[in-house]
Amino acid sequence: MAEGVFRSIVKDPSSPYYNLIGSVDSCGTGGYHVGDDPDDRTLSTLKDNGITNYKHAARRLRDSDFKEFDYIFAMDNNNHSDVQRWRSRKQVGGKAQVMLFGEFSGTGRKEVVQDPYYIDGDAFKKTYEQCRRFSQNFLATTFPDVPEPTK
Numbered sequence: 001m002a003e004g005v006f007r008s009i010v011k012d013p014s015s016p017y018y019n020l021i022g023s024v025d026s027c028g029t030g031g032y033h034v035g036d037d038p039d040d041r042t043l044s045t046l047k048d049n050g051i052t053n054y055k056h057a058a059r060r061l062r063d064s065d066f067k068e069f070d071y072i073f074a075m076d077n078n079n080h081s082d083v084q085r086w087r088s089r090k091q092v093g094g095k096a097q098v099m100l101f102g103e104f105s106g107t108g109r110k111e112v113v114q115d116p117y118y119i120d121g122d123a124f125k126k127t128y129e130q131c132r133r134f135s136q137n138f139l140a141t142t143f144p145d146v147p148e149p150t151k
Contacts (some may be wrong), residue, residue, distance in 0.1 A: 001077065002026060002041045002045075002101065002113070003148065004054035005131040008046075016146045017139045023069065026056065029082040033058040039117060045124040049132075059084060066094030073101035073134075075113040102130070104137035 003026035009022040036058045037043075046054050065072060066087055075079035080100050087098065103112035113130050116123035140148055 001038070001046065001075070001127055002049050002135070003056060004038070004042075004046050005128065006135045007054070009135055016148070017143065020139075020143055020146070025059075025065075025069070027059045027061045027065065029061050029079055029086065031060040034060055041116070041124050045088040045128050049128060063090055064082045066092045066096045068094075069096045071138075072096045073097045073113070074098065075101055077112060089121045101134045101138075104134045104141065105130075106133060106137045 003024055007024045009015050010019070010024065010128060012015050024138060034057075038054070038056055038058075041052065046052070054134075061083065072083055074083050077100065080098065083098050086092070087094075106110040107134055111134075112131060113134075114123065114128045115126055136148075139146070
């Protein structure tokens with residue numbers, strides 16, 4: 001969901017952040033769902049919020065991700081630790097800054113994104129709200145000279 005939300009902001013021609021970010025992708029630290037489409041509830045939540053063109057096949061983190069991307073965002077503390085361990089264990093260099101996405105909560109404290117898969121339908125709405133807020137706050141922080149979008 002985070003990829004779909006973030007992509008919808010930076011690839012929308014009406015967004016002030018249009019094309020300021022090159023590649024946007026998502027992956028997991030485990031290979032449990034490699035090749036799978038997003039959960040239907042994720043797609044439904046995105047659609048409810050006007051994101052109708054999101055396509056993705058799950059994949060696992062790659063060594064090359066640390067070189068290809070400027071930022072790698074983890075959704076929770078366990079994933080953050082897993083990504084850091086991956087980089088350290090494999091001695092992968094690269095430019096990517098590994099961060100908890102919730103560092104951009106805008107609340108003054110780090111938040112984690114709970115995986116909504118095993119929680120009720122409202123969890124998907126909360127995840128969407130967090131991903132939207134974190135994306136907007138990250139972009140505003142990273143590109144301070146870009147006027148914020150009107151709400």
